[in-house]
Amino acid sequence: MAEAGERMTAPRRRVLSLLLETGEPVKAYDLIARFGEDGQAAKPPTVYRALEFLERLGMAHRIASISAYVACSGSAANGSAPHAAAFLICDCCGATREIAGPDQGSIDAAAAGAGYVIARTTIEAHGLCLACREAG
Amino acid sequence: MAEAGERMTAPRRRVLSLLLETGEPVKAYDLIARFGEDGQAAKPPTVYRALEFLERLGMAHRIASISAYVACSGSAANGSAPHAAAFLICDCCGATREIAGPDQGSIDAAAAGAGYVIARTTIEAHGLCLACREAG
DNA sequence: CTCGTGATGTTATCTCATAACACACCATCA
DNA sequence: TGATGGTGTGTTATGAGATAACATCACGAG
Numbered sequence: 001m002a003e004a005g006e007r008m009t010a011p012r013r014r015v016l017s018l019l020l021e022t023g024e025p026v027k028a029y030d031l032i033a034r035f036g037e038d039g040q041a042a043k044p045p046t047v048y049r050a051l052e053f054l055e056r057l058g059m060a061h062r063i064a065s066i067s068a069y070v071a072c073s074g075s076a077a078n079g080s081a082p083h084a085a086a087f088l089i090c091d092c093c094g095a096t097r098e099i100a101g102p103d104q105g106s107i108d109a110a111a112a113g114a115g116y117v118i119a120r121t122t123i124e125a126h127g128l129c130l131a132c133r134e135a136g
Numbered sequence: 137m138a139e140a141g142e143r144m145t146a147p148r149r150r151v152l153s154l155l156l157e158t159g160e161p162v163k164a165y166d167l168i169a170r171f172g173e174d175g176q177a178a179k180p181p182t183v184y185r186a187l188e189f190l191e192r193l194g195m196a197h198r199i200a201s202i203s204a205y206v207a208c209s210g211s212a213a214n215g216s217a218p219h220a221a222a223f224l225i226c227d228c229c230g231a232t233r234e235i236a237g238p239d240q241g242s243i244d245a246a247a248a249g250a251g252y253v254i255a256r257t258t259i260e261a262h263g264l265c266l267a268c269r270e271a272g
Numbered sequence: 273c274t275c276g277t278g279a280t281g282t283t284a285t286c287t288c289a290t291a292a293c294a295c296a297c298c299a300t301c302a
Numbered sequence: 303t304g305a306t307g308g309t310g311t312g313t314t315a316t317g318a319g320a321t322a323a324c325a326t327c328a329c330g331a332g
Contacts, residue, residue: 088252099246116263123257124257125247
């Protein structure tokens with residue numbers, strides 16, 4: 001997966017660790033604030049560059065509709081290629097679940113009909129989770 | 137579609153008009169800059185509020201991955217309900233096509249399995265359009 | 273006419289993200 | 303072993319995207 005010469009360095013590992021600890025989508029500036037083990041914040045480019053790296057390797061995803069980042073819960077975390085991501089996002093409490101994307105093939109087919117070749121697809125489904133519906 | 141008491145007022149009409157004129161995704165601050173017929177810019181909340189209204193009625197979509205807005209090219213422009221949106225986005229030239237989303241039912245089913253009820257789904261597929269592939 | 277809801281105008285500020293440059297690390301190959 | 307080139311990091315500064323809060327206005331219902 002990684003291009004030759006790419007390394008899992010300390011800041012990248014640190015950002016991945018923060019994403020994994022959290023388990024839910026995290027804002028970039030939350031990562032920046034929590035970056036230093038000693039409570040020291042990082043500079044924004046440090047974290048954004050790590051996020052770009054992790055996303056490129058399929059170990060993290062950006063959820064654009066809420067401007068947040070999350071560790072990949074699928075097979076990519078184990079070293080497979082970057083993959084299509086699909087998320088269920090609760091608009092009430094923010095709880096987010098990554099699910100299997102529905103039929104990447106149909107998107108590719110529709111794209112081919114329009115002349116496009118697709119590299120990455122993100123599906124973001126907003127609604128309410130069970131707990132928030134029950135809470136009214 | 138519209139809630140009782142909601143009106144298509146002048147600023148909303150103006151923003152929709154700008155979106156329709158453009159035909160491609162437009163940045164919010166481009167709308168702000170072009171808002172006045174006389175070249176006067178609008179204040180950000182004017183345009184953001186109009187965009188929120190248009191999106192709520194299914195007449196426009198936000199494409200979060202590129203922070204842009206586009207008039208809906210589907211049936212919603214004619215007055216149907218807000219609908220799932222799917223976009224093909226060229227990472228090279230920015231050309232964007234709205235396509236029929238693949239099987240909203242399968243997303244709803246997957247969401248139900250996780251306890252979620254989905255209100256809005258956006259699919260954003262990034263890749264290259266035909267022209268950009270041919271251009272190398 | 274008056275009241276309530278929805279819409280607008282305005283100021284200020286907040287959050288998100290990247291450009292640009294200098295320097296450090298590390299494998300490799302002469 | 304030391305020159306080299308790609309990759310990564312640190313730092314400063316700034317650009318871009320979006321919203322909070324509050325005052326005022328427009329309009330339809332009663």
